[in-house]
Amino acid sequence: MIQVLQTLAQSGFPDRMHAATLSHFLLVSALMFVIGLIGFLTRRNLIIMFLCTELMFQAAGIALVAFGRYHLDFSGQTFVIFVLTVAAAEAAMALALVVLLFRRRESLNAEEWKELRG
Amino acid sequence: MEQIINPYILYGLCVLGAAGVCLALPRKGLSPQLFGGLLAGAVGGLAILFLGLKNPEHLPNIYFYIFSVVALGGALRVITHPRPVYAALYFVLTVIASAGLFLILSAEFMAFALVIVYAGAILITYLFVIMLATQSPQEDEVEVLMEYDIAAREPFASTVVGFLLLAVLTTMMFKGVGELPAPQVKDPDAILAAMPRRIESTLREEGLMPKGSTLKVDAQTGDAVVDWKHRTVTTIDGGGAPTVVSLPDDLKATNADHLGFNxxxxxxxxxxxxxxxxxxxxxxxxxxxxxxxxxxxxxxxxxxxxxxxxxxxxxxxxxxxxxx
Known part of the structure; x- marks a missing residue:
């Protein structure tokens, strides 16, 4: 198990990564982002909508780490730590708001709140 | 210009994938969800395979395929599952699979941080709120799913919007990526010089450094003086006589070291x-x-x-x- 993890993590680490390999990770990241976007647009449950934003964060994280690996620059991973922080803060605030909204209408349907206007 | 994938194939796959996702979204009544999901999954797999066709010598390793299939399948299930608790659990699956992808990208620290912070903390909070905000059925009644969970809102329009974005994003697969500047290969162990105590303790453990001697450090920065070409350092014994010692091979900078310094x-x-x-x-x-x-x-x-x-x-x- 440990050996599998080590070979995984050190798969040719200091060597440069080919752009074709990079594009595999970018494709996965783009697909995950788009799935999150579609979920955000189609689902009407407030909690699932926030879950879909987390999915998009995740996709952005994969792209950042992949670019960081390609350029052998660790700023990408530093930025993912920051993204994690923002996601945690966002989850705390958003879920508090969702609980508040649920108490008012007894429903998680986003369309309950469509009379709100800017 | 180096093309990694043919644009026509890519856009064709985008259209097919859009159809699959559109069918997989939940609808009222009888819906071809399973078929749509399978179609979307097959198209995603084809896209990844076509990416590898032109550069068969630069394929990522086999674990990439396993983890990405699990991650994308979980993500698709998050947006199509009518029960919020199950959607959250599928999201945990996606998070764990992306931690595997991070591992392949040799970002071990981020992989474990992701599992701890996302799967361990954030998702548990989500599950709590979902359970708080869902009314449990009475003893004698069958559980009914909320109407707003059963039917997707505007499935067609949002799928079109999403996959248009995907087409734009993936345009760089055959245009931009080939023109990225080549990365500079640096010695990843170079940051070890900033950790003279670690070098010293490793040398002492290996018995390469006798008692009473010290490592030669730069007087201004406090960094160890290392000759990276030959991987050697200089130790100074009690009398002030320098000795050249080569570094052991297992002294390597880890991902956590790099990340911490960054x-x-x-x-x-x-x-x-x-x-x-x-x-x-x-x-x-x-x-x-x-x-x-x-x-x-x-x-x-x-x-x-x-x-x-x-x-x-x-x-x-x-x-x-x-x-x-």
Whole structure:
């Protein structure tokens, strides 16, 4: 198990990564982002909508780490730590708001709140 | 210009994948969800395979395929599963699979941080809120799913929007990526020089450094003086005579070392800013959730009116007087 993890993590680490390999990770990241976007647009449950934003964060994280690996620059991973922080803060605030909204209408349907206007 | 994938194939796959996702979205009544999911999955797999065709010698390793299939399948299930708790659990699956992808990208620290922070903390909070905000069925009644969970809103339009974005994003697969500047290969162990104590203790453990001698360090920066070409350092014994010692092979800078130096030496402000953001979020969540919601009589009447009105179906599940 440990050996599998080590070979995984050190798969040719200091060597440069080919752009074709990079594009595999970018494709996965783009697909995950788009799935999150579609979920955000189609689902009407407030909690699932926030879950879909987390999915998009995740996709952005994969792209950042992949670019960081390609350029052998660790700023990408530093930025993912920051993204994690923002996601945690966002989850705390958003879920508090969702609980508040649920108490008012007894429903998680986003369309309950469509009379709100800017 | 180096093309990694043929644009026509890519756009064709985008259209097919859009059809699959559109079919997989939940609908009222009989819906071809399973078929749509399978179609979308097959198209995603084809896209990844076509990416590898032109550069068969630069394929990522086999674990990439396993993890990405699990991650994308979980993500698709998050947006199509009608039960919120299951959607959250599928999201945990996606998070764990992306931690595997991070591992392949040799970002071990981020992989474990992702599992701990996302799967361990954030998703548990989500699950709590989902369970708090869902009314449990009474003993004698069958559980009904909420109407707003069963049917997707505007499945066609949003799928088109999403896959248009995907087409734009993936255009760089055959245009931009080939023109990326080649990465510079640096010696990843070079940051070890900034950790003279670690070099010293390793040398002492290996018995390469006798008692009473010290490592030669740069007087101004405090870094160890290392000759990276030959991987040697200089030790100075009690009498001041220098000896050249070669570094052991297993002395390597780990991912956590690199990340720590990047985080705290190159970007020293970020940790403080992150701390402030988290503190603010915590205060905000406390303030928000302590607020008592008082629904006055007028609002109650309005609410009852809305719920019984024509804008929502009678089966919407919102008219049940739950308690929270």
């Amino acid at each position: 985080l705290l030496r190159d970007h020293p402000g970020t940790i403080e800013i992150a701390g402030v953001i988290l503190l603010m979020a915590m205060l905000g969540a406390v303030v928000l959730s302590r607020k008592q919601v008082q629904i006055d009589e007028e609002a109650k009447m309005r609410q009852a009116h809305t719920l019984s009105g024509a804008s929502f179906g009678p089966d919407s599940g919102t008219s049940k007087g739950g308690s929270l």
